[in-house]
Amino acid sequence: MLEDKNQARTALEKLGEIGLIKHLTKNFGLKQKSSIKGIGDDAAVLDFNGKKAVISTDLLIEGVHFDLSYMPLKHLGYKSVVVNLSDIYAMNAMATQVTVSLAVSNRFPLEALEDFYAGVAAACELYGVDLVGGDTTSSTKGMLISITAIGEANENDLVYRSGAKENDLLVVTGDLGGAYMGLQVLEREKEVFKVNPQNQPDLEPYSYIVERQLKPEARKDIVELLKKLEVHPTAMIDISDGLSSEILHLCEQSNVGCHLYEDKIPLDPTVISTTEEFKMDSTMIALSGGEDYELLFTIDQKEFPKIKGNPNLTVLGHMTEKNMGAHLIARDGTKIPLKAQGWNSF
Amino acid sequence: MLEDKNQARTALEKLGEIGLIKHLTKNFGLKQKSSIKGIGDDAAVLDFNGKKAVISTDLLIEGVHFDLSYMPLKHLGYKSVVVNLSDIYAMNAMATQVTVSLAVSNRFPLEALEDFYAGVAAACELYGVDLVGGDTTSSTKGMLISITAIGEANENDLVYRSGAKENDLLVVTGDLGGAYMGLQVLEREKEVFKVNPQNQPDLEPYSYIVERQLKPEARKDIVELLKKLEVHPTAMIDISDGLSSEILHLCEQSNVGCHLYEDKIPLDPTVISTTEEFKMDSTMIALSGGEDYELLFTIDQKEFPKIKGNPNLTVLGHMTEKNMGAHLIARDGTKIPLKAQGWNSF
Numbered sequence: 001m002l003e004d005k006n007q008a009r010t011a012l013e014k015l016g017e018i019g020l021i022k023h024l025t026k027n028f029g030l031k032q033k034s035s036i037k038g039i040g041d042d043a044a045v046l047d048f049n050g051k052k053a054v055i056s057t058d059l060l061i062e063g064v065h066f067d068l069s070y071m072p073l074k075h076l077g078y079k080s081v082v083v084n085l086s087d088i089y090a091m092n093a094m095a096t097q098v099t100v101s102l103a104v105s106n107r108f109p110l111e112a113l114e115d116f117y118a119g120v121a122a123a124c125e126l127y128g129v130d131l132v133g134g135d136t137t138s139s140t141k142g143m144l145i146s147i148t149a150i151g152e153a154n155e156n157d158l159v160y161r162s163g164a165k166e167n168d169l170l171v172v173t174g175d176l177g178g179a180y181m182g183l184q185v186l187e188r189e190k191e192v193f194k195v196n197p198q199n200q201p202d203l204e205p206y207s208y209i210v211e212r213q214l215k216p217e218a219r220k221d222i223v224e225l226l227k228k229l230e231v232h233p234t235a236m237i238d239i240s241d242g243l244s245s246e247i248l249h250l251c252e253q254s255n256v257g258c259h260l261y262e263d264k265i266p267l268d269p270t271v272i273s274t275t276e277e278f279k280m281d282s283t284m285i286a287l288s289g290g291e292d293y294e295l296l297f298t299i300d301q302k303e304f305p306k307i308k309g310n311p312n313l314t315v316l317g318h319m320t321e322k323n324m325g326a327h328l329i330a331r332d333g334t335k336i337p338l339k340a341q342g343w344n345s346f
Numbered sequence: 347m348l349e350d351k352n353q354a355r356t357a358l359e360k361l362g363e364i365g366l367i368k369h370l371t372k373n374f375g376l377k378q379k380s381s382i383k384g385i386g387d388d389a390a391v392l393d394f395n396g397k398k399a400v401i402s403t404d405l406l407i408e409g410v411h412f413d414l415s416y417m418p419l420k421h422l423g424y425k426s427v428v429v430n431l432s433d434i435y436a437m438n439a440m441a442t443q444v445t446v447s448l449a450v451s452n453r454f455p456l457e458a459l460e461d462f463y464a465g466v467a468a469a470c471e472l473y474g475v476d477l478v479g480g481d482t483t484s485s486t487k488g489m490l491i492s493i494t495a496i497g498e499a500n501e502n503d504l505v506y507r508s509g510a511k512e513n514d515l516l517v518v519t520g521d522l523g524g525a526y527m528g529l530q531v532l533e534r535e536k537e538v539f540k541v542n543p544q545n546q547p548d549l550e551p552y553s554y555i556v557e558r559q560l561k562p563e564a565r566k567d568i569v570e571l572l573k574k575l576e577v578h579p580t581a582m583i584d585i586s587d588g589l590s591s592e593i594l595h596l597c598e599q600s601n602v603g604c605h606l607y608e609d610k611i612p613l614d615p616t617v618i619s620t621t622e623e624f625k626m627d628s629t630m631i632a633l634s635g636g637e638d639y640e641l642l643f644t645i646d647q648k649e650f651p652k653i654k655g656n657p658n659l660t661v662l663g664h665m666t667e668k669n670m671g672a673h674l675i676a677r678d679g680t681k682i683p684l685k686a687q688g689w690n691s692f
Contacts, residue, residue, distance in 0.1 A: 046399070046443060055443075058447070058481055059492050061486065063486040064449075064486060103405050103407050133403050134403060135403060135405050137407060140408070144449070144485075146405050150401065
């Protein structure tokens with residue numbers, strides 16, 4: 001009964017996070033009449049009598065997903081909820097409830113958890129969702145957060161990753177790369193602080209990107225906007241791991257290829273100046289940075305007039321035949337295959 | 347922005363697990379039309395067009411909730427799902443889906459996670475629920491599991507903790523104390539193993555209680571049985587922390603007291619012999635042991651003929667006026683106030 005040390009070992013690194021969950025769950029079928037969509041999208045869809053329920057869950061670990069040395073606990077509570085709501089909006093659904101579970105070691109006083117829940121409350125208030133469950137328990141090391149977000153939508157409004165068609169336009173909201181560059185600035189200040197704790201960092205020039213990292217927002221407004229504009233995306237996903245990785249998800253699940261134009265990628269001026277300061281390539285950051293929580297979706301070309309000129313929306317390219325693959329069309333016209341360089345915790 | 351070490355500190359131990367979640371969530375209200383019941387019961391109840399959705403979530407941490415030195419990973423996967431389903435059945439609802447998230451350090455090979463998911467699959471199969479979501483990620487230490495269970499019920503079938511009335515009968519399913527005594531046996535074998543790794547433990551005489559600890563079952567059959575018998579409990583809860591603590595939950599939320607008769611507490615012969623062997627008091631073990639995952643419910647006295655003589659159900663006592671408090675009536679007739687001695691992770 002005690003652990004056998006001589007078992008066959010396959011390193012987790014070999015599969016990566018997405019391969020692992022796919023591998024582990026490949027034998028699970030759906031049996032319940034109310035299970036419409038299981039693993040494989042941003043959220044599961046359940047049918048409770050006409051209206052669909054949408055459920056998404058996430059596990060966040062200190063030292064893996066967040067660093068409390070620059071992440072205030074209130075922001076962490078806020079962000080933990082927001083990143084889960086983002087998955088619900090990525091289904092073109094409206095978030096309605098969340099559950100929040102927290103495990104902490106005894107180094108955390110009550111006030112720290114109060115700060116965390118104040119952030120949870122602020123997110124619930126702004127997005128109009130109810131906290132309806134959860135758990136607090138002790139951990140042997142650090143802080144762990146588990147969130148489940150629940151939403152609802154009419155069946156016809158739901159958008160999956162799998163509906164993109166050849167010639168559909170690829171559209172993104174907001175701008176990209178900010179959250180990752182905010183993290184770079186915070187990491188640098190942490191190193192400075194270690195050497196000289198008296199140093200007061202001036203984060204003012206970086207406030208936009210630091211906020212993108214510490215207090216991201218989910219695009220509930222876009223779900224409302226698309227409804228108002230009567231635009232029905234054919235496929236949608238939220239950008240948590242980076243543009244490149246999310247495009248590849250859409251291509252794989254929709255059986256299409258993609259042309260992404262480098263010169264169309266929306267970048268905030270702060271992202272451009274900070275990538276220059278850090279001697280990084282801004283396109284690479286937008287492609288692989290992650291944590292922007294913008295929405296990436298495809299629409300039929302006929303819908304283009306409805307979104308044309310909208311400052312929230314940028315057309316990045318178009319979907320192609322599957323055999324053409326997924327490529328970045330660089331400013332000089334060269335075609336570079338897209339790779340999933342998104343964040344991978346293993 | 348960096349952590350201030352001189353903040354006011356209130357020790358978490360002061361509040362305990364239940365007080366803490368109550369304290370932290372006291373300012374959250376319910377706003378969504380679909381939020382029927384939030385924090386404070388075994389599961390949250392959501393209304394999606396007539397049929398109610400029931401959601402429950404749990405976070406399990408290695409070294410706090412389980413010990414891998416005697417808990418095989420397949421059993422752990424099975425148990426993690428089952429203990430969550432138990433919360434759904436405790437609402438008199440039928441479990442329909444689960445989400446399972448897992449964080450592991452790099453000491454776990456793929457095969458270990460496969461074992462874990464084999465247990466998840468076995469539980470899903472036996473209870474007829476679909477796995478519809480989840481996450482795998484790395485941890486900095488040990489294994490962490492987060493489960494959300496979802497169920498459905500007609501509004502009239504749902505049973506809360508708050509509906510018990512004075513003079514209602516208190517009923518429990520199965521027998522109590524087995525899971526805790528199973529744990530004692532496993533802990534003892536672990537100590538023996540440390541001293542002499544060649545020793546092969548003979549667990550045969552303890553097989554019932556070891557199975558109660560390693561492979562507990564949730565009482566889906568009882569929800570079906572109550573429906574068949576046309577018995578509608580006035581209040582219900584599952585026994586995760588021990589009989590005493592669960593009775594106090596029912597009393598508090600229903601505003602009643604309770605008389606629990608010591609001589610009625612159902613005990614398996616293995617529990618009786620093992621408590622004697624360990625020089626423990628079997629009543630104390632049933633009251634405080636926990637992890638039995640039996641259902642504890644109250645019914646109107648008029649319903650008694652429907653359950654009389656059923657081998658699955660034992661009447662333990664009855665509810666009283668609130669002012670009379672909650673007491674154990676010992677075999678010699680003395681009244682002993684019940685205390686929550688259940689498991690508390692802080």
